[in-house]
Amino acid sequence: MQQPHRYQIRESGRIARHGALLLALGAALWLGGPATAGAAPDSAARPTPHYSGNFIVRWRDDTASTTTIAPAAASSSVAASSQSDRMLRIQQSTGVALSVKRQMGGNLQLLSVGERDAADPEATAARLRQDPRIAEVVPDRWLRLHDTTPNDPEFAFNQPYLGTPALATGGVNLPPAWDRTRGNSGLVIAVVDTGYLPHPDLASRIVPGYDFITDPAIANDGDGRDADATDAGDGVPAGFTCPGTSTQTTTATPNSWHGTRVAGTLGALTSNGLNIAGVDWNARIQPVRVSGRCGALLSDTVDGMRWAGGLSVPNAPANPTPARVVNISLGGGTCSSIEQQAVNDLAAKGVVVVAAAGNSAGAVEAPADCAGVVAVTAHANDGENVSYANTGPQVSLSAPGGGCGRSKMSSGSCTVTPSYIRTLSNDGTTSLGNYNVINSEGTSFAAPLVSGVASLMLAVNPALTPAQVLATLESTARPHPAGTYCTASANIGTCGAGLLDANAAVIAAAQVAPAPQPATPAPSSSGGGGGGGALSWPVALGLCALGLLLGLGGRVRQSAKRR
Ligand SMILES: [Ca+2]
Ligand SMILES: [Ca+2]
Numbered sequence: 001m002q003q004p005h006r007y008q009i010r011e012s013g014r015i016a017r018h019g020a021l022l023l024a025l026g027a028a029l030w031l032g033g034p035a036t037a038g039a040a041p042d043s044a045a046r047p048t049p050h051y052s053g054n055f056i057v058r059w060r061d062d063t064a065s066t067t068t069i070a071p072a073a074a075s076s077s078v079a080a081s082s083q084s085d086r087m088l089r090i091q092q093s094t095g096v097a098l099s100v101k102r103q104m105g106g107n108l109q110l111l112s113v114g115e116r117d118a119a120d121p122e123a124t125a126a127r128l129r130q131d132p133r134i135a136e137v138v139p140d141r142w143l144r145l146h147d148t149t150p151n152d153p154e155f156a157f158n159q160p161y162l163g164t165p166a167l168a169t170g171g172v173n174l175p176p177a178w179d180r181t182r183g184n185s186g187l188v189i190a191v192v193d194t195g196y197l198p199h200p201d202l203a204s205r206i207v208p209g210y211d212f213i214t215d216p217a218i219a220n221d222g223d224g225r226d227a228d229a230t231d232a233g234d235g236v237p238a239g240f241t242c243p244g245t246s247t248q249t250t251t252a253t254p255n256s257w258h259g260t261r262v263a264g265t266l267g268a269l270t271s272n273g274l275n276i277a278g279v280d281w282n283a284r285i286q287p288v289r290v291s292g293r294c295g296a297l298l299s300d301t302v303d304g305m306r307w308a309g310g311l312s313v314p315n316a317p318a319n320p321t322p323a324r325v326v327n328i329s330l331g332g333g334t335c336s337s338i339e340q341q342a343v344n345d346l347a348a349k350g351v352v353v354v355a356a357a358g359n360s361a362g363a364v365e366a367p368a369d370c371a372g373v374v375a376v377t378a379h380a381n382d383g384e385n386v387s388y389a390n391t392g393p394q395v396s397l398s399a400p401g402g403g404c405g406r407s408k409m410s411s412g413s414c415t416v417t418p419s420y421i422r423t424l425s426n427d428g429t430t431s432l433g434n435y436n437v438i439n440s441e442g443t444s445f446a447a448p449l450v451s452g453v454a455s456l457m458l459a460v461n462p463a464l465t466p467a468q469v470l471a472t473l474e475s476t477a478r479p480h481p482a483g484t485y486c487t488a489s490a491n492i493g494t495c496g497a498g499l500l501d502a503n504a505a506v507i508a509a510a511q512v513a514p515a516p517q518p519a520t521p522a523p524s525s526s527g528g529g530g531g532g533g534a535l536s537w538p539v540a541l542g543l544c545a546l547g548l549l550l551g552l553g554g555r556v557r558q559s560a561k562r563r
């Protein structure tokens with residue numbers, strides 16, 4: 001059973017594990033299919049225009065209007081006659097019968113043609129260009145809203161949670177936001193997690209991070225802290241004794257590749273014709289490895305958080321590319337002064353901390369319950385808070401996390417099709433296997449959607465303070481859908497401000513005036529709690545004291561909360 005004092009990786013293993021098997025075939029097909037790696041979105045072939053059948057013309061004599069066509073003309077009837085004469089001559093020279101529909105600004109006229117000539121607008125325009133009286137002619141055509149649609153094969157069918165509210169009530173509304181910004185490659189988002197794998201739909205986004213796992217037995221890479229944040233796997237074999245415990249594990253736990261799945265959610269290579277779309281297309285992703293076999297120590301995690309934001313950590317080199325956004329999809333227990341100080345110090349440096357609320361269907365867990373943290377609960381694609389998600393007064397807002405809305409659960413089963421988040425992973429359970437795309441659910445995957453939107457906000461307004469990012473995310477969140485868990489009177493104020501809306505957040509972010517100086521959050525006074533009954537208070541306090549004595553803040557666990 002889970003160790004009660006571990007930090008918890010916020011994911012659900014059920015769909016993830018089965019999904020890995022079910023989807024391996026599909027992923028292999030995608031990986032083997034034609035890919036346009038690195039293709040910029042603007043370089044894609046343009047769709048054929050939809051023509052109106054009319055033409056916009058600028059005359060060589062620059063006298064389009066019937067009232068100005070002939071300065072010498074004494075009356076409109078003369079002008080009309082002059083224009084009619086011109087049309088006749090053009091028809092004789094080009095075979096195209098033109099008639100004026102209306103005047104346009106800029107000395108242009110909108111002209112109609114006969115049915116035959118309207119059928120092939122480009123050919124007709126080419127004929128008209130031969131006439132010396134015509135300086136320019138352009139077929140009128142329909143334009144469309146540039147809701148950006150990336151070409152990643154999964155985007156159209158399997159990632160409705162990234163789409164507009166019209167597509168999914170709980171959608172992040174990214175396509176219109178991507179018209180405004182696709183992120184800034186000068187920004188860095190740190191993923192404090194299990195490290196990373198060079199997944200083909202992710203690898204080129206990575207900037208070097210650091211491996212803060214102190215205990216080689218947890219690290220699984222043969223040593224303690226080192227500069228290589230590659231995920232060495234966190235699978236625990238049966239019969240393994242986790243440090244700090246006296247009992248052996250009875251069953252094996254497969255590698256989670258959790259850091260890669262979180263990083264892929266926020267920053268998969270997007271519009272590269274491969275796998276999934278991410279949220280921010282350009283920001284760099286920095287893996288900070290803190291969680292390995294048996295979980296993560298609080299002491300390693302806090303060092304990793306601080307280093308990620310550019311704060312110094314003894315015996316670790318300075319971070320050459322400090323992050324503006326730090327994503328933490330793990331945690332457990334209640335915010336301690338250690339975690340709060342890390343959040344405060346990061347905020348003073350302008351670093352936004354985004355944390356998953358946890359998956360215990362209970363109270364918000366640390367560090368999400370620390371003041372100043374963007375604490376993220378999760379909703380299904382239909383916008384309702386999901387059955388596993390932690391909620392409470394510390395929640396800032398909600399983002400899609402996969403799963404089943406609370407009112408859709410009956411006797412432990414989902415009465416509708418559950419949602420899921422598509423993420424980058426690997427099918428190797430005990431060692432490195434093949435790269436794939438799998439279904440996942442958990443607040444672990446809601447948090448990076450928010451982190452990605454935060455980096456889009458910083459791309460349009462780099463001067464935003466963490467407090468401004470948080471306030472703007474909250475003020476632009478869409479209301480929780482009526483008649484769902486979060487709008488019930490008993491739950492008001494426990495699900496945060498509403499549903500993440502990327503487009504509204506980016507629009508508002510651009511309009512935020514510079515703050516005089518970064519705001520420092522006040523110390524947390526929140527209770528929080530261990531959540532979900534995984535941790536009883538006497539045990540927690542005892543272990544916390546033991547951990548402090550041993551210099552261990554706490555250890556991490558792989559969540560198996562969702563069966
Ligand atoms: Ca190591
Ligand atoms: Ca390492």
Ligand SMILES: [Ca+2]
Nearest residue numbers: 152269274276
């Ligand atoms: Ca992709």
